[in-house]
Amino acid sequence: xxxxxxxxxxxxxxxxxxxxxDALDLTIDDGEFxxxxxxxxxxxxxxxxxxxxxxxxxxGSVSIxxxxxxxxxxxxxxxxxxxxxxxxxxxxxxxxxxxxALKMQGVPKSERxxxxxxxxxxLDITDMLARxxxxxxxxxxxxxxxGRAIVRQPQVFCMDEPLSNLDAKxxxxxxxxxxxxxxxxxxxxxYVTHDQVEAMxxxxxxxxxxxxxxxxxxKPMHLYHNPKNLFVAxxxxxxAMNLLKADVTEDGIKIGTRSVPLPPQTxxxxxxxxxxxxxxxxxxxxxxxxxxxxxxxxxxxxxxxDAYLYGTSQDPRNDQExxxxxxxKHDYQKGSTVLLATxxxxxxxxxxxxxxxxxx
Numbered sequence: 001x002x003x004x005x006x007x008x009x010x011x012x013x014x015x016x017x018x019x020x021x022d023a024l025d026l027t028i029d030d031g032e033f034x035x036x037x038x039x040x041x042x043x044x045x046x047x048x049x050x051x052x053x054x055x056x057x058x059x060g061s062v063s064i065x066x067x068x069x070x071x072x073x074x075x076x077x078x079x080x081x082x083x084x085x086x087x088x089x090x091x092x093x094x095x096x097x098x099x100x101a102l103k104m105q106g107v108p109k110s111e112r113x114x115x116x117x118x119x120x121x122x123l124d125i126t127d128m129l130a131r132x133x134x135x136x137x138x139x140x141x142x143x144x145x146x147g148r149a150i151v152r153q154p155q156v157f158c159m160d161e162p163l164s165n166l167d168a169k170x171x172x173x174x175x176x177x178x179x180x181x182x183x184x185x186x187x188x189x190x191y192v193t194h195d196q197v198e199a200m201x202x203x204x205x206x207x208x209x210x211x212x213x214x215x216x217x218x219k220p221m222h223l224y225h226n227p228k229n230l231f232v233a234x235x236x237x238x239x240a241m242n243l244l245k246a247d248v249t250e251d252g253i254k255i256g257t258r259s260v261p262l263p264p265q266t267x268x269x270x271x272x273x274x275x276x277x278x279x280x281x282x283x284x285x286x287x288x289x290x291x292x293x294x295x296x297x298x299x300x301x302x303x304x305x306d307a308y309l310y311g312t313s314q315d316p317r318n319d320q321e322x323x324x325x326x327x328x329k330h331d332y333q334k335g336s337t338v339l340l341a342t343x344x345x346x347x348x349x350x351x352x353x354x355x356x357x358x359x360x
Contacts, residue, residue: 002065002078002155004028004051004188009060011046020046022212023060031186033179035203037196038235043212044192045160051190052158053077064155080149082159086141088133088148095120095129098148115151122181123147139170146178150185157182157189163198175202197238200224208232230355233277233348239308239323241277244293244315245352248274253349256293256315258341266349266359273352280308281325282346285338292339295322297332311338 009024021043028034036044049055051062053074061070069077080101088097098119099112107115120126123143133141142162149157162178163171179202182189193199199206200220207217208231216228227233233241246253248270252261255276286292295311298321307326313319314337324340332338349359 002188003030003032004034004156004190005063006047006051007061007063009047009050009062010058011043011050011055012058019058019212021050021209024214026207026214026217028188028190031188033182033189033191033202033204035191035193035199035206036209037193037199037206038209038215040194041211042209044194044209046212047209048158048160048190048192051156052079052081077156078154079156079158080152080154082145082149082157082162084161084164086133086145086162086165088141088144090133092132093129094125094131094133094136094144094147097133097144098129098151101148101152112151115153116147119147119150122150122184138166139174142166142174143177146181150181155188157187157191159189159191161193162191163193164195171198178202196236200236206236208235210235226357226360227277227348228357230275230277230350233350233357237279239280239325241279241348242283242322243275243277243350244313244318244320246274246276252344253347255342256291256313256340258291258293260342260344260347262344262347262349262359269358270349271351274358275350275352277348277350278342278346280323281327282342283322283324283340284342285324286341288339290339290341292341293318293322295324295338295340297334297336297338299334300326300330300332309338 006024006026010019011021012019024047036047038044046055050057057070061068095116098116102112120129123146125143128140163174166174175198203220205217206220206223208215210231216223216232223236227236234243246255249259252259253276294314296314297309297311299310301308309324309326309332311322313322350357
């Protein structure tokens with residue numbers, strides 16, 4: 001096993017106006033499950049392919065363990081890749097698919113069979129070894145692709161959105177299996193996804209990228225509670241954080257008609273316009289005679305144990321959708337108005353121009 005280190009790693013595609021990955025500095029510890037997440041085009045898959053040797057590094061370097069692999073061919077990097085489309089050979093059996101890379105490496109047949117049998121048992125696909133990929137479901141094919149990676153016993157697993165072709169229910173169960181499997185094997189894993197729920201539930205740490213630039217890397221719940229900037233605040237969380245422009249007062253801010261005092265250290269950092277972030281669960285609904293942010297109800301979404309109210313702010317500065325998590329019995333009708341309030345400890349404050357976090 002080994003750690004992975006990107007040092008100022010940059011990838012500029014010919015003719016592109018900007019870098020696909022711009023000076024990425026990221027260290028992934030030995031045995032860690034690191035998730036790279038961000039919107040389409042943010043550079044996460046390019047970063048993974050740079051690690052795997054499938055994309056040339058324009059500047060900087062990538063190391064696996066103590067070895068600089070920047071100019072090392074993919075086959076010599078001791079990594080195993082799990083792709084989005086599984087990339088199985090249709091004419092080969094499951095066992096042959098899993099053993100193919102070992103065969104190319106000249107591993108003796110007896111050892112190949114042993115490794116395949118061990119991986120198949122681990123993945124509960126022993127009874128599928130004689131089948132062809134066309135006879136398998138999407139989830140079973142994904143496990144075969146995982147098995148093919150496991151038998152190689154690499155230093156690093158590289159996984160590029162391996163669950164994106166599965167249905168929603170199967171994705172939930174399979175991501176649990178992958179996390180459990182990685183913990184048992186202890187192999188350093190770099191996992192790419194655009195789904196921030198996947199990122200939050202799977203990663204030991206999560207690296208958030210946007211337009212080729214690393215925005216923040218941290219443990220999932222620290223990202224959730226302490227986003228570094230407006231992009232991370234709006235991207236991490238489902239439903240997303242509510243982001244609102246707010247007026248600055250002498251001791252704090254004003255949301256709608258409600259003034260909320262802020263700690264002196266936060267207030268002292270405010271130099272210009274501010275945007276405040278409020279998680280859906282941090283709102284509470286107040287009475288009609290109390291100050292608050294008026295919101296017109298568009299929809300109440302019932303999810304069994306949870307319910308979310310979606311509405312439109314009546315504040316002219318924030319004519320946008322607002323999401324509120326409801327935790328009590330409710331009877332809010334479409335078109336009605338509710339008043340929302342929150343407390344200082346639940347507010348995230350950002351500089352509107354720079355996007356930088358000012359609070360806490």
